Amino acid sequence: MVTTVVNLESSALALILLFPALGVLFNLFCGARMGRRAVNVVGPGVMFLAFAAASWVFVRILALPRGDALTFTLWPWIEAGRFHVEFALRVDALSAVMVMIVTGIGAFIHLYSVGYMAHDDDFARFFTYMNLFALSMLILILASNLLMMFVGWEGVGLCSYLLIGFWYTNPQYAYNGRKAFIVNRIGDAGFILGMLTIIAALARGGVWTLDFTAIQAHAGLLTTGTATAACLLLFLGATGKSAQIPLYVWLPDAMVGPTPVSALIHAATMVTAGVYMVARLNFLFILAPDAMTVVATIGALTAFFAGTIAIVQPDIKKVLAYSTISQLGYMFLGVGSGAFAAGIFHVMTHAFFKGLLFLCAGSVIHALGGEQDMNKMGALRKHLPITFWTMLAATLAIAAVPGFSGYFSKDLILEGAYESGHVWLWGLGVLTAGITGFYMFRLLFMTFFGESRVDPDKLHHLHESPPAMTIPLVVLAIASVVGGWAGLPKGLLWGDAFARFLAPVVGNFKPAVEASALGLSAAATIVGLLGILLAYICYIRMPGLPKIIAWRAKSLYDVLMEKYYIDELYNLIVTRPLFFVSNVILNRGIDRFAIDGAVNGVGVSVRAGSQLARRSETGNVQHYAFVYVLGVVGVVAYYLYLVRH
Amino acid sequence: MVTLPYLMALSAAIFAIGVLGFLTRRNILVMFMSVELMLNAVNLAFIALGSRLGTMDGQVIVFFVMTVAAAEAAVGLAIIISIFRGRETVHADDLTMLRW
Amino acid sequence: MPIALFWFLAAVSVISALGVVLQRNPIHCLLALIVTLLAIAVMFIGEDAVVVGFLQAIVYGGAIMVLFLFVIWLLNLGVEVGPSGHLALKLFGTIAVAAMTAELMAFVLPPHLQVKFAGHAAGYGSIDSLSQTLFSEYLVAFEVTSVLLLVAVVGAVALARRSSAAEIEQHAADTARKAQRVS
Numbered sequence: 017m018v019t020t021v022v023n024l025e026s027s028a029l030a031l032i033l034l035f036p037a038l039g040v041l042f043n044l045f046c047g048a049r050m051g052r053r054a055v056n057v058v059g060p061g062v063m064f065l066a067f068a069a070a071s072w073v074f075v076r077i078l079a080l081p082r083g084d085a086l087t088f089t090l091w092p093w094i095e096a097g098r099f100h101v102e103f104a105l106r107v108d109a110l111s112a113v114m115v116m117i118v119t120g121i122g123a124f125i126h127l128y129s130v131g132y133m134a135h136d137d138d139f140a141r142f143f144t145y146m147n148l149f150a151l152s153m154l155i156l157i158l159a160s161n162l163l164m165m166f167v168g169w170e171g172v173g174l175c176s177y178l179l180i181g182f183w184y185t186n187p188q189y190a191y192n193g194r195k196a197f198i199v200n201r202i203g204d205a206g207f208i209l210g211m212l213t214i215i216a217a218l219a220r221g222g223v224w225t226l227d228f229t230a231i232q233a234h235a236g237l238l239t240t241g242t243a244t245a246a247c248l249l250l251f252l253g254a255t256g257k258s259a260q261i262p263l264y265v266w267l268p269d270a271m272v273g274p275t276p277v278s279a280l281i282h283a284a285t286m287v288t289a290g291v292y293m294v295a296r297l298n299f300l301f302i303l304a305p306d307a308m309t310v311v312a313t314i315g316a317l318t319a320f321f322a323g324t325i326a327i328v329q330p331d332i333k334k335v336l337a338y339s340t341i342s343q344l345g346y347m348f349l350g351v352g353s354g355a356f357a358a359g360i361f362h363v364m365t366h367a368f369f370k371g372l373l374f375l376c377a378g379s380v381i382h383a384l385g386g387e388q389d390m391n392k393m394g395a396l397r398k399h400l401p402i403t404f405w406t407m408l409a410a411t412l413a414i415a416a417v418p419g420f421s422g423y424f425s426k427d428l429i430l431e432g433a434y435e436s437g438h439v440w441l442w443g444l445g446v447l448t449a450g451i452t453g454f455y456m457f458r459l460l461f462m463t464f465f466g467e468s469r470v471d472p473d474k475l476h477h478l479h480e481s482p483p484a485m486t487i488p489l490v491v492l493a494i495a496s497v498v499g500g501w502a503g504l505p506k507g508l509l510w511g512d513a514f515a516r517f518l519a520p521v522v523g524n525f526k527p528a529v530e531a532s533a534l535g536l537s538a539a540a541t542i543v544g545l546l547g548i549l550l551a552y553i554c555y556i557r558m559p560g561l562p563k564i565i566a567w568r569a570k571s572l573y574d575v576l577m578e579k580y581y582i583d584e585l586y587n588l589i590v591t592r593p594l595f596f597v598s599n600v601i602l603n604r605g606i607d608r609f610a611i612d613g614a615v616n617g618v619g620v621s622v623r624a625g626s627q628l629a630r631r632s633e634t635g636n637v638q639h640y641a642f643v644y645v646l647g648v649v650g651v652v653a654y655y656l657y658l659v660r661h
Numbered sequence: 662m663v664t665l666p667y668l669m670a671l672s673a674a675i676f677a678i679g680v681l682g683f684l685t686r687r688n689i690l691v692m693f694m695s696v697e698l699m700l701n702a703v704n705l706a707f708i709a710l711g712s713r714l715g716t717m718d719g720q721v722i723v724f725f726v727m728t729v730a731a732a733e734a735a736v737g738l739a740i741i742i743s744i745f746r747g748r749e750t751v752h753a754d755d756l757t758m759l760r761w
Numbered sequence: 762m763p764i765a766l767f768w769f770l771a772a773v774s775v776i777s778a779l780g781v782v783l784q785r786n787p788i789h790c791l792l793a794l795i796v797t798l799l800a801i802a803v804m805f806i807g808e809d810a811v812v813v814g815f816l817q818a819i820v821y822g823g824a825i826m827v828l829f830l831f832v833i834w835l836l837n838l839g840v841e842v843g844p845s846g847h848l849a850l851k852l853f854g855t856i857a858v859a860a861m862t863a864e865l866m867a868f869v870l871p872p873h874l875q876v877k878f879a880g881h882a883a884g885y886g887s888i889d890s891l892s893q894t895l896f897s898e899y900l901v902a903f904e905v906t907s908v909l910l911l912v913a914v915v916g917a918v919a920l921a922r923r924s925s926a927a928e929i930e931q932h933a934a935d936t937a938r939k940a941q942r943v944s
Contacts, residue, residue: 637692638683638684638692638847638850638854639850641680641683641684642684642850642853642854645680645684645857645858645861646857648861649857649860649861649864652861652864652865652868653864655868656864659868662764663762663763663764663767664875664878665875665876665878666869666870666871666875667767667771668767668804668808669869669870670869670870671771671774671775673862673865673866673869674778675774675775675778675797676865677858677859677861677862677865678779678781678782679778679782680858680861681782681854681855681858682781682782684850684851684854684855684857684858685850685851685854685855686782688787690787690829690832690833690836691781691782691787691790693829694781694790694791694794694829695782697794697821697825698778698781698782698794698797701797701798701801701821704801704805704817705801705805708804708805708808708810708813709808711810712808712809712810712881712885712886713876713878714876715878715879715881717885717886717890717893717894718894718898719810720810720812720813720886720891720894721891721894721895721898721899723805723810723813723817724813724816724891724895725899725902725906727813727816727817727820727821728906728910729906730825731820731824731825731910731913732909732910732912733913734825734828735828735913735914735917736913736916736917736920738828738829738832739917739918739920739921740920741832741836742832742835742836742920743920743921745836
C-alpha cells in the first residue's frame with residue numbers, strides 16, 4: 017500500500033481539525049460575551065468549513081490511485097526509547113467516508129441546534145462542547161495510530177458526559193452523564209489492555225509502534241491467541257462506546273441530553289466509533305476468527321434484545337435510543353462476519369436516517385413544549401407537515417423498505433452474515449428486521465396518526481419548527497432516500513460501488529457459503545413488511561389491541577418495560593459490592609481506622625509522653641540542682657573509669 | 662610536705678559542703694552563700710594546681726572567677742530584692758513560678 | 762607551707778563551711794562564710810599566690826560579703842521560719858552529695874595525681890608575673906570581663922530600682938491591654 021505525503025493536500029487534513037478547534041476556542045472564551053448571534057454563526061460555521069475541507073480531501077482521495085492515503089504529521093508525540101508515537105493524521109478511503117459523515121451531518125445538526133437551543137441561555141457552552149466533540153471525533157477518525165485514536169476516543173467520551181449532563185442543575189441528568197462516562201471507562205480499560213497486548217506482541221518482534229500501517233505490515237508477529245485476546249479486549253472498548261451487550265446501559269439514559277446531542281453523538285457519530293475501530297483494524301481481526309464470531313454474535317444478540325425493549329417504550333427518544341443500539345448491533349454483525357464494507361455502509365445510512373429521526377423527534381418535542389411521551393401525542397400530521405414527511409422518509413429507510421437507504425445496507429449485512437456461515441445469526445437479524453419495522457411504525461403512527469391525545473394547553477403552542485431546524489430535516493431526508501444508492505446489489509447499474517471503494521482498505525468479502533442474494537433479500541424484506549403490517553393493525557386499525565395484549569401477557573410486558581431489569585442486576589452485582597469495598601473496607605477500615613489511627617496515635621502518644629515528662633518541671637531550683645549533682649556523679653565516675661583503665 | 666592531693670581533697674570537701682547546703686537549705690540567701698562556697702572551693706583547686714604545675718594560669722583564672730562572682734552576686738542579689746518586693750518571701754518553696 | 766598550718770587552716774575552713782550550711786540565722790551563716798573565705802585566702806598566700814590571696818580577702822570578704830550583709834539587713838530577715846519539709850530531697854540530696862564526694866576523693870587522692878614539685882621560681886605570684894600573664898595571654902578575657910562588670914552594674918541598678926509612679930501606672934495599663942487581647 018503506497019502512502020503519499022503531499023504538502024498542500026495534506027495540510028487540508030490539518031484544516032479539518034483546525035476549524036472545530038477554533039470554534040471551541042471562540043465559543044469558550046468569547047462566546048458568552050459576543051452574544052447569541054456570533055455563536056450561532058461560529059458554531060455551525062466552523063463545521064461547514066470543516067465539511068468543505070473534508071470534501072476537498074475526499075475529492076483528492078478519489079483522484080489518488082486506489083489504496084493510497086494522505087498523511088500529515090502534526091508533531092512527534094511520544095519518544096520513549098525505541099517506542100515512538102506521532103500525533104499524525106492519515107486519511108484513506110475508509111476515514112474519508114467517515115470524515116464526510118461526521119462533518120456533513122455534524123454541520124447540519126449544529127445548524128439545527130441554533131433553532132432548537134434558541135431559548136436556552138447557555139448557548140456558548142453548548143456550542144463549545146459540540147465543537148469540542150467534533151474535534152475529538154475527527155481526531156479519532158483521522159488518527160494514524162491506535163494511541164491517537166484512543167485520545168479521540170476518550171475525548172468523545174468526555175464530550176458525551178458533558179453534553180448528557182448539559183442541564184446539570186437536574187441531579188438525574190448529571191447522574192446519567194456520570195453513568196455514561198463510567199460505563200465507557202470500563203470499556204476503555206479493555207481498549208487500553210488491547211493496545212498493550214498489541215504493543216507487547218509487536219515489541220517481541222522488534223517493532224515498537226502503534227501505527228496502523230506498521231501493525232498491518234507486521235501483523236504476522238501476532239499469534240492467533242494474542243490476536244484473539246487483543247481483539248476481544250479492543251471489542252470490549254467498542255461495546256462500551258457503541259452500546260452493545262454488556263455495556264449498553266448508558267445509552268437510553270443519555271437521552272436526557274438535548275436532542276441535537278442525541279442525534280449527533282448517540283446516533284450518527286460517536287456510537288459508530290466502535291464499528292470504525294473494528295473496520296480500521298480489519299487486518300487484525302482477520303487473524304482472530306474466534307474474536308470475529310464473538311463480535312458478530314454479540315451484535316446480533318444486541319440487535320434482537322434492544323429491539324424487543326423498543327416495542328413497549330412510551331418515550332419517543334427512548335424508542336430511538338434502543339433502536340440505535342439495535343442498529344449498531346447490525347453493524348457489528350456485519351463487521352464480525354467479515355463484511356467490513358457492509359458494516360460501514362450501514363454506519364453511513366444509519367447516520368442519515370437515525371440522525372434525521374432524532375431531529376424530527378426533537379422537532380415534535382419542541383413543538384409540544386417538551387412533551388416526550390407518545391401516549392400524549394397523536395394526529396400531529398396536520399400541524400407538523402415537514403416534520404411528518406421527513407420522518408416518514410427516515411422510518412421507511414430504517415425499516416429497510418426496498419429502495420430506501422436502509423434497505424441496501426441492511427441487506428448487505430444480512431447477506432454477509434448468511435454467507436459467512438452464521439445462519440442462526442442471520443435468522444436473528446431477519447427477525448429483528450421485523451421487530452424494527454414494527455416499533456418504528458408504531459412510533460410513527462402513535463405520533464402523527466390516530467386521535468390527538470395531546471394536552472389541551474399544549475395545543476396552542478403547536479407550530480412547525482423554524483427553518484434552522486427544518487432545513488437539516490429536508491437535507492437528511494434526501495440523504496436517507498438516495499444515500500443507499502452508493503451500494504447497489506451486484507449487477508444492478510453501477511453495483512456495489514461503495515464496497516469497491518473501500519476494498520483496498522478493508523479487503524473484499526469472501527463468502528464461505530454461496531446463496532442467492534435475491535432470496536435472502538426477499539426473506540428479510542417480507543419479514544420487515546410483516547412487522548409494518550402488524551404495527552398498522554395495532555395502532556391504526558384496532559387501537560385497543562396493544563392494551564389487550566399487554567394485559568394478557570402482563571409478566572412479559574413488564575419484563576420488557578423494565579428493560580429486562582438489567583440496570584437493577586448491574587446495580588446488585590457490580591455497584592453495590594464496589595461501594596461496599598470502597599466504603600466499609602477501604603474508607604472506614606483502612607483509611608480511617610488504620611492510617612488515621614496510626615497518625616493520630618503518634619500525636620496522642622506524644623501528648624501522653626509529654627504530660628508525663630512535664631512533671632519534672634517542678635519550678636524548684638533545688639530539684640534541678642539535685643539532678644545536676646546526679647549528673648556530676650555520673651561524669652566523674654566515667655572519668656574514674658577512664659583513669660583506672 | 663603538703664602535696665597536691667591534700668589541697669585537692671580539701672577543695673573537694675568544701676565543694677561538697679557547698680552542694681549540700683544548696684540542696685538542703687530553704688532560704689534563698691543561704692543558698693546563694695552555698696554557691697559562693699562552691700566557687701571558693703574551685704578557686705582553691707585552681708591555685709593549688711597552678712602552683713604545683715609552676716604556672717601563673719591558675720592565679721589568673723582565679724582572678725577572673727572572682728570578678729565574675731562579684732558581678733554575679735550583684736545581679737543575683739538585685740533579683741532577690743525585686744522578688745522580695747513583689748512577694749514578701751524568700752522561702753524557696755514559694756518561688757516555684759516556673760513550674761509546669 | 763608547713764603541714765601544721767595546712768591542717769589548721771583545713772580544719773577551720775571545713776568547720777566554718779559546715780557552719781554556713783547548718784546555722785539557722787542567716788547572719789551567722791554569713792559570718793561563718795567570711796571565716797571560710799579568710800582561711801582560704803591564707804592558704805592562697807601559703808601557696809605563694811600572694812596577690813590573689815589579698816584580693817580574695819579584699820574583694821570577697823570586703824565587698825561581696827558586705828553586699829550580702831546589706832541585703833540581709835534590707836530584707837530584714839530573721840531566723841528561717843516555716844516547715845523545712847522535703848525530707849526526701851534532704852535525704853537523697855545527702856546521699857548524692859556523699860556519692861559525689863567519694864568519687865571526687867577517689868579521683869583526687871590516689872598517686873596518679875602526683876606532680877613533681879621543685880619549688881617556685883622567684884617572682885612567682887607577684888604582681889609582676891600576674892600582670893604579665895593577665896595582659897598578654899588573657900587580654901581578650903580581661904576586656905570582656907570589664908564589659909561584663911559594666912553590664913552587671915547597669916543590670917543590678919535596673920533590677921533593684923523602685924519603679925516610679927508613672928511606671929507603675931504604665932505597667933498596669935499594659936497588663937490590662939494584654940489581658941483584653943487574649944480574651
